[in-house]
Amino acid sequence: MESITKAMRIFAVSSFLCVCICFTAKAQDFDFFYLVQQWPGSYCDTSNGCCYPSTGKPASDFSIHGLWPNYDDGTYPSNCDPNSPFDPSQISDLRNEMRSKWGSLACPSSNGQQFWQHEWEKHGTCSENVLSQHDYFAAALHLKDSVDVLGALENAGIHPDGGQYSVSSIMDALKEGTGYTAGIECNTDESGNRQLYQIYLCVDSSGSNFMDCPVLPQGKCSSGSQVEFPSF
Template identity: 35%
Template sequence: MGILNQAVQLAIMVGTIRTLSWPSANESRNANPPEKAVHRQIGSDFDYLMLTRIFPTAVCRADDDSVPDSCEIPTDTPEWSIHGLWPNFKNGSYPQFCDGSPRKFDSDLIKSIEGRLLRMWPNLYPAKTAHSFWKHEWEKHGTCSQNHKNLSSELLYFRTTMAIDTEYSVGSALERAGIIPRSEPYHLEDIRDGLMKELSHGMHVQLNCLTDKKTRQILLGDVRMCIDKSFQPIDCPRSNAFQPATYFTGHSAPLPSFKECPPLVTYLLETSTEPSHMLGLGHREFAYWINPLIPFYTGFFSQQKLKHELLWGITVPFMAVAIFIYVEGGRGG
């Protein structure tokens, strides 16, 4: 009887723990309705995953480059980079900051893939390290995906996310759909239709936008594709709660925040109208101001009959500075 009583007590304790740890479906739907975020005690009974890719050029154009530590795109960053892989529930809520193993981010666990992460999943803000971005994504989202065998560790979470990103490339899909960078806006539905055809196998994708701080253009900012637990595309819920890019919006103002897109949006890469971080000049503005100066400059020194060596000694640094400004004018953000 003593053993039986202990067994009953143990069963009651287990039931109590399960009740505390796993809210009912109704409780889950009603939890934190404004944010649609659910803090889970255990690592994840999610229904599907949302793979979010950001457009670094748009992020930096939406940033205010007059403030310190403004957005910068690291060398070798792809046209579209990873923001995160986020577990979601069908009812519109999503788990976050789950208990995991490990619960806290450990950079040593991803040393073997850090080079690829720096390129495919970069941090765009110099004031914060790449590790801080990955830490946020792992602790908020990765810990809630650990019930999936291919996402069951920190290393697997990041490695698998990069593999899915490679298989479903946003940049390649847009190119195949004929959606190319240009100054004229696109109809949002044309972009969505192209992505649904070339990226998500006909499944609905979510698109979000940013506002260019200088031109006030509405820019395509991120693409969110939903996948099931076998990593196959599924429809993203059209009424799904909007998840802002909290890592970016968590910075101090006036850094950019994502929003739902209007009917017309611009897909603009680093083009001739891109503003310069140095002087606020684009390529066209640069040419407008510099071209008239070149004949005057060379003519002035020729009239002065300066030595050939002196002329070149002054001309070469001048042109080097000019080329630097030109290149910076094409980079922007």
């Protein structure tokens, strides 16, 4: 009987330790974030086209695509907690700012809520041990306000005027303007031309501070190529 009781105690302690270890592993299960911003002109200038949000045409500025947890090896977690659905009431105080800085250009036209739901459930749930649902969206908005991506480019003579610019000059301008090396993603317009589409900046796992990227997204834009920066 004593041996059975002892075995039960060992099992209970082991189970407790397993829960703690597993929770800790989950709590630290990413290394950094990508703050991803997209140029609306490049989103719209494709064969798929775009639809302006129900609030009207967005400003001619980079907008937030997402705040994405990543691993140092270039992979990333996703859809981490199906028991944490998007709750619009959690971001009621942020809604106007999100419509301005994190709008959806997908068709049909919308108020952005479906887009935010996707970003939270795919990416945000993988960081909820660090950032609550409200804080996740607030962090992305704060980070966007902390760096002026378009301003950094325009200060270097790179304007959204339909001109061609080298990827290396774009990266140099962003490094000069933000202090960090950025990842560049291109897409293809209706005529098959490569164009500047998205900018990736790295953020520490607290979601608070920009940092040098452990790894940049691969295969997005060739550093030696010329790309269009379309107007919007």
